[in-house]
Amino acid sequence: MATTAQNLLQDKAIHRLLVTLVARDLRVLVKAPWIIVSRGLAFVVQIFVFAVLMSRLVDVPGFDFFTYYALGTVLVTVASVAFLTGYDVYEENETGMLDYLLSLPLSRRGYVMARSVGGALRSLVYVTPLFAIVAFLRGFFNPIDIAVSYVMIFLLATGITGLSISVALSVRNQDRFDVSLALLELFFIRFSTALYPQAFMPLAAGMIAPFSPVTMTSDAVRAILGHGTIDLLGVAGLLAFVISMLALGAAIYLRKIEGGYFD
C-alpha cells in the first residue's frame, strides 16, 4: 500500500518535471521576442514579396503558385522553428547547463521526449498566427480540418526537434554545427513538396521527396484542408520518423552522458 502511494507520488513528481521542461521551452518564445520578429518577418517577406513576385513569373496553366507556396511556407517555418531547439541544446551543452538538466530525476528517454514535445509545441504556438493568415487567405475555416492539420504539423515538429537535439549533441564544432543544421534544414525542405509540387522537381530530387517527412506532412495537410484523399502510408511514415528521431536522440544522450567526453 505504502509502496503504491510512493510510486504514485513519484509518478506525479516526474509528470510535473516533464511539464516544467516543456514549459521552459515554451517560455523561450516570450524571452526571445527578437527571434519571433525575425521569423515572422521572414514569413511575411516570403509570402508577400517572394511568392507574389514568383507567381507573376510562374507560367503553369491551372496551377496557382501563390496559394501552393503560402501553405508550404507555414510548414517551412514550423520546421525552421523546430530546428531552433538544437541551437538551445548546443548552447546548454557548451555552457554546462546540460549537466544540470541531466542530473534531474528523469530518464534520458523522458528528457528527450519532454524537450522534443516542448520544441514542437513552441513551433506550433509560433506558427499559429502565420497559419491564421494563410487560412484566411485561402479560406480554410473548418475547425476539424484545421485541428487535424495541427496534429500532423505537431508530429513533424516533434520529429525535427528530436533530430536537431541529436545533431546538437553529436557535433562539437560551432561552425560545423551551424552549417550542418542549415544543410539538414535545406535538405528536408528543398527535397520536399512543401514549396513546389513533385511533378516539377528534377528526377533525382523527385525520387527522394516522398521519403521526406516534410513531404509527408505537406501532402497530408493539403489533402486534409483540400478535402482530398489522405495517403495513410505517408502518415505512417511520419509517425515512424518521429519515433526513430526520439529513439536516436535518447540513444545519443545515453552514449554521450554515460560515456562522458574525453576532449
Place this chain on the structure above:
Amino acid sequence: MSVSYSSKVVIILERDLKILFHDKISLVLLFLNFAIDLFVSGLTFSKMITGFNYFLFIAPGAALVTAGVVSFQTGREIFLEKALRDLSPYHLTLPVPRYLYVATRIGSGVIKSVVATAPGTVVILILYSPTTLMGAVGPFLIIALFSLAGAALSVMTAMVSRRTEVFITLRSTIQLYLTFLSTAFYPLEFIPPALVPFTLLNPKTWAVQAFRNLVQDGSAPLDILALALTSMMLAVLAAVAYVRTTRM
C-alpha cells in the same frame, strides 16, 4: 622589436583564414548548400517558368548566397570575441591601429568568402561558358566586392549587438533583405515601384546584374561601379562603427 604593419596584417589574416580551413567539412557542406539551392530549387523553378532560361538567371544568386553566409562570419567572430569569449579586450591591446585591425578583419572575410564560394563560382562559369577573359575572371571580383559589403554589414551588426539573439535576428533580417529584395530571383521590372528604391540600394542587385552581364557579354562597367561604391561605402561605415564603439 617592432613588427611592421604589413606583418601585423598578415598575422591577422592568417588567424582568420585558419578558422576557415580548420574545419574543411564545413566548406564541403557550404558547397552542398549551394548545390541543393541551384540543382534542386533552381531546376524546379526553371521548369515552372517559361520565356527565358530561369535556371541560368538565378545561378549567380546561388553563389552569392554562399558568399553572404561566409562573409557574415567576420562579424559573427567579432561578436563572439566581444560578447562570449572575452577576447576583444585582448585584441584591443594589440599594437595595431584600430582602423587597420578592422580593415584586415573585413579583408580576411572577403578572402574567406571568395575561397569558399570558388567551387560554386566555377560551376556557374561552366554553365554559362563565358567566351571572354573578363567573363571568366570578373565573377570572382564580383564575389569579392559583394563579400566586402557582407563583411561590412556583419561588422556593423556585431557592433550594435549585445546579445546573441539580437545578432542572430539582425543577421537574418539583413540576409532576408539581401536575398528577397534584390534581382536574384526576379527581373527588376517585376518588382513593384514602391520596392524598387530598396532593391537598387541592395548590393546583391548590382552583384547579380554584374555577374550575369559579365558572363554573358564580358562587360558590366556600370553594375560593377555601383557595386563597388555601395560596398566601399559600407566598409567605411563599418570601420567607423568599429573604431567608435571600441574607443576608450
